[in-house]
Amino acid sequence: MTCQLPPPLSDDEISAALAGTAEDEVFRHIAACPSCARRFEAARRFEAALSGRLFRWECPDAQTLSEYHLSLLSEDDARWVGEHVSACASCQAELADLVAFLERTESEPVPQATNNTAKVRSLAQLLASHAILGRVLPSPAQSALRGGSENPIVVDAGDITLFLKVEPGAGRPALLGQLAGSDLAAWHGALIQLWQDGALRATAEVSDLGTFRCEGFSLQPFELHIAAPGGPSIVVPEIRLDE
Amino acid sequence: MKLSGLSNDDLARQCAEDTARFHRHQLHDTVYCLELLRRALADGDHEAFARVYQIYEPQVLRWVYQHPRFADTSESAEYFANQALTSFYFALRGEKLARFETLPQVLTYLKLCVHSAIAQYVRKEQAVFLTELDADTVWDDSKAIGDDLQAAELWKHICELLPHDDDRLLARCVFVQALKPAQIARGYPDRWTTAREVSVALQRIRRHLRKDPLLRRYAGITTADPS
Numbered sequence: 061m062t063c064q065l066p067p068p069l070s071d072d073e074i075s076a077a078l079a080g081t082a083e084d085e086v087f088r089h090i091a092a093c094p095s096c097a098r099r100f101e102a103a104r105r106f107e108a109a110l111s112g113r114l115f116r117w118e119c120p121d122a123q124t125l126s127e128y129h130l131s132l133l134s135e136d137d138a139r140w141v142g143e144h145v146s147a148c149a150s151c152q153a154e155l156a157d158l159v160a161f162l163e164r165t166e167s168e169p170v171p172q173a174t175n176n177t178a179k180v181r182s183l184a185q186l187l188a189s190h191a192i193l194g195r196v197l198p199s200p201a202q203s204a205l206r207g208g209s210e211n212p213i214v215v216d217a218g219d220i221t222l223f224l225k226v227e228p229g230a231g232r233p234a235l236l237g238q239l240a241g242s243d244l245a246a247w248h249g250a251l252i253q254l255w256q257d258g259a260l261r262a263t264a265e266v267s268d269l270g271t272f273r274c275e276g277f278s279l280q281p282f283e284l285h286i287a288a289p290g291g292p293s294i295v296v297p298e299i300r301l302d303e
Numbered sequence: 304m305k306l307s308g309l310s311n312d313d314l315a316r317q318c319a320e321d322t323a324r325f326h327r328h329q330l331h332d333t334v335y336c337l338e339l340l341r342r343a344l345a346d347g348d349h350e351a352f353a354r355v356y357q358i359y360e361p362q363v364l365r366w367v368y369q370h371p372r373f374a375d376t377s378e379s380a381e382y383f384a385n386q387a388l389t390s391f392y393f394a395l396r397g398e399k400l401a402r403f404e405t406l407p408q409v410l411t412y413l414k415l416c417v418h419s420a421i422a423q424y425v426r427k428e429q430a431v432f433l434t435e436l437d438a439d440t441v442w443d444d445s446k447a448i449g450d451d452l453q454a455a456e457l458w459k460h461i462c463e464l465l466p467h468d469d470d471r472l473l474a475r476c477v478f479v480q481a482l483k484p485a486q487i488a489r490g491y492p493d494r495w496t497t498a499r500e501v502s503v504a505l506q507r508i509r510r511h512l513r514k515d516p517l518l519r520r521y522a523g524i525t526t527a528d529p530s
Contacts, residue, residue, distance in 0.1 A: 071513070072506040079484065081502055102524050106513055109522035110457070112434030114478040115426075117454035122422035123390060126415045132402065149490060150480050157371050158418050162411065164369050186382045251392055253385075260356045263349045276350055287389045 064093040074103050119151055120144065129158055183255045183283040184297035191285070192218045194296035213301070217294040219243060222286075226279070226301045233279055235262075235301070239270035239286075246288055253285040306338045314339045315354035322358060333406035340409055344392070344400045356388055359413065363387055366417045372425050386420035387413065433481060457521070464515055469494055470508050477505060 063069075069077075069089055076082035077090060077100055090100050120128070120141050127133050128141040145151045184193070194217035215222035220241040227234040235254065239247050252264040252272050261277040266286065281300050287293040306314070317335035324331035336358075343352035367373055367380040367387070376383075391413050395403075403409045458479075465471050472491070476482040482490070484501035495501045512518055 071510045075506040075509045076502065078509075079502060079505070081484070103509075103513065106518070106522040106524055107509075108434045110461075110478045110512075110518070111481065112430060113454050113457055115430045115433055115481060117458070117479060119426075122419040122426065123394070123416070126419045126422075130411070130415060132412075148480065149482060149486070154422050157422065158415070161366075161370055161418050162414060183385075186379060186385060190382075249393075251389055253389075260353055260360070263353045263356070265347065265349065274349075276353065285385075289393050 063095045065089055065096075068093075069096045069099065074100055078103055078107055116150055118144065119148060122154065125151055125154060126158055129155055182258065182297075183253070183285055184295050187285065187293065187295045191293040191295040192220070194222060194284070194294050196296065196299060213299060215296050215299075217296070220247065220294060222294070222296070224284075224299065224301075229275075232275060233277075233301070235274040235277070237264075237266075237272045237274070239266060244270045246290060246292065247286070250286050250288040250293075253287070255283040255285065256280055306334060309335075309338070311339070311342065311348065311351045311354055314342070314351070315358060318354075319358050322362070337406050337409070340406075341400065344395045345397065347396065352392065359410075360384055360388065362410075363413065363417060366414050367421070370417060370421050372421050376421065376424055376428070378424065383417065383420045383424070386424075387416040390420060391416045429481065460515075460517060461512065464512060464518075465508065469504070473501065473504055473508055474512075 069086060073082055073086045074096075077086050090097050119125070124133070124137070124141065125145070128138060128145070131138070133141060145155065194215040197214045197216055199211050199213065213224040215224065220239055223238040223240065225236045227236055237252070241247075247266050247270060248268050250266040252266065252274055253260055254262040254264075254274050254277050256277060257280075261282070262274045264272040264274040266272050279301055281298050284296040284299060285293060286295075309317075314335050317332075318339050321331040321333065321335055339351055339355055339358075342348040343355045363384040364380050367383045370383075373380070373383070394416065395409070395412065400409070403412065461474055461478075462471055465474055472494070473487065476487045476490075484498040484505065487501045488495045488498045495504070513524075
């Protein structure tokens with residue numbers, strides 16, 4: 061493919077267009093010439109590929125950076141983070157935000173409505189785009205005792221399968237869970253959150269064998285959130301148990 | 304009565320009352336809340352942690368609304384509150400709580416978790432923004448070759464292509480920190496006096512990098528592509 065409006069754009073004109081600093085004539089050329097438009101798109105893709113992989117790759121994560129500010133890091137980590145911050149404008153800006161935020165007093169009014177202040181009380185809604193969505197698999201004896209001692213509930217959550225059973229108690233049932241999967245170690249120590257009516261009712265921790273036991277909730281539909289220490293999490297929208 | 308003799312319910316009730324007194328600027332005690340936090344985090348008592356979550360969630364939500372970057376996100380305050388309380392749990396469980404002696408210190412850490420949740424989210428959003436491509440962009444199959452190229456390796460390769468310190472610094476400013484020419488000129492006035500000077504140097508660097516076969520493959524640009 062050759063330029064429709066010769067001479068073709070130079071590499072530097074393409075770069076200037078990418079940076080948004082090119083003359084109007086360059087943008088008109090890109091709009092009218094498929095060959096130069098293709099070159100511009102390839103350059104943009106090149107830029108995106110590099111930026112996507114390299115963006116803040118050396119920066120400590122936000123939690124570490126914040127702990128640095130509160131002098132909670134070990135001497136070695138603090139030295140490394142301090143050296144990094146002195147040369148990183150992005151981390152400096154993030155720390156400035158933190159300082160301003162920590163200085164805000166409790167008595168200051170809470171800012172009023174923004175686009176994202178609508179009340180969301182369903183955990184699944186809350187975490188939908190950030191967690192693996194667990195799906196309760198149909199049980200052969202669904203009409204009978206779901207989750208009762210005979211029929212554990214089985215939840216498919218990607219690489220993890222979750223088995224849930226209810227242990228009857230005198231007004232105080234317990235939820236017994238077992239995670240199964242090839243990478244179970246990643247879920248050791250995960251925090252289990254059991255939500256009902258939009259509020260957290262009970263928590264538990266996943267053992268090294270992938271089991272957990274949750275108490276202090278009522279036998280009503282509930283949502284389950286399993287957050288692993290390393291970041292991944294599973295949310296199961298609606299689970300119904302019968303004793 | 305000794306604190307150890309109180310049930311989680313008793314402690315939670317006292318802690319909730321003390322928290323309400325604090326918000327009304329009245330005299331309040333902190334021992335009940337501290338003991339509840341100690342059981343929840345140091346002892347791993349999950350009933351106590353559920354109470355901690357219930358008591359402090361409203362405060363955490365208020366902090367989310369107050370955060371200077373919250374309005375820039377597209378998530379709900381409840382999402383960040385959940386993230387912050389979950390991070391708080393992982394960060395302070397076990398022996399780690401012992402680093403804090405007073406309730407204000409623990410709550411400052413909780414507030415820090417709110418900031419970290421929002422700041423980390425904003426970073427991810429920025430990274431996504433930087434890599435956004437048009438829906439009709441066709442990716443070449445050869446992109447898979449470079450998919451496993453880690454950031455450190457990629458950066459090392461770029462440094463090999465750019466032997467001069469100034470060029471490396473510019474590449475870092477643009478690709479690692481996503482700075483604009485004007486910001487770079489302001490940040491390094493001893494090296495570049497104007498944004499225009501930065502732009503010219505960047506054009507040369509981009510021209511050079513775009514010719515490199517490995518980077519082209521990594522970006523999924525075909526050999527036939529003239530750019």
